[in-house]
Amino acid sequence: MEYNTIDRVLLGASSGLVLFSVVVLGVLEILAGKPYSPVEITNEAGEVVATPAIDPTIRTGLVLLGLAVLLVWFGYRALVPADAGTSESIHSREQTAD
Template sequence: MTDTTTIVDRIALGLSGALFVLGIVVMGVLELLAGKPYSPTALTNDAGEVIATPLIDPTLRTGIVIAALLVLAVWGAYKLVTPMATDAADRAEMPAD
């Protein structure tokens, strides 16, 4: 069996995987290392003053993960539109034993 992944497949999967890891793992670890607050909203005291904010804006993290999903969606649409390459060995008839 031959490897059917093309350069477009590798680029799309690599880019989406890198965006997923960046948006979920790397930024999550940075948030943990930065300390509290762990919530995506700013913490306020009873007077309404902001006493702590997250290190990385949650909309940025969400945007990176959505970008990874969009890359996968575009790649999936590309795979649906392009015809499958058939291998000559796949088309050859094999005699039964």
């Protein structure tokens, strides 16, 4: 299967969003230090003593956006014929005589 420009852009955007939100933001969360909890940590008095460095809603949203882009690519590939991007059709190829 050959990928055209649209395929490469959509696959790159999808994988870039997912990798950025999982790997890069995960590493930033680790570098920020403890706690690694996705929720705010409170003390016995109810005061917030620690929050995550990056809001989990943002990370989840980026992953879902990456998956949505992948779904758009899948829909594009399902609707566009496989030979739409080629300049030669099956009938115009040269064949050698026996």
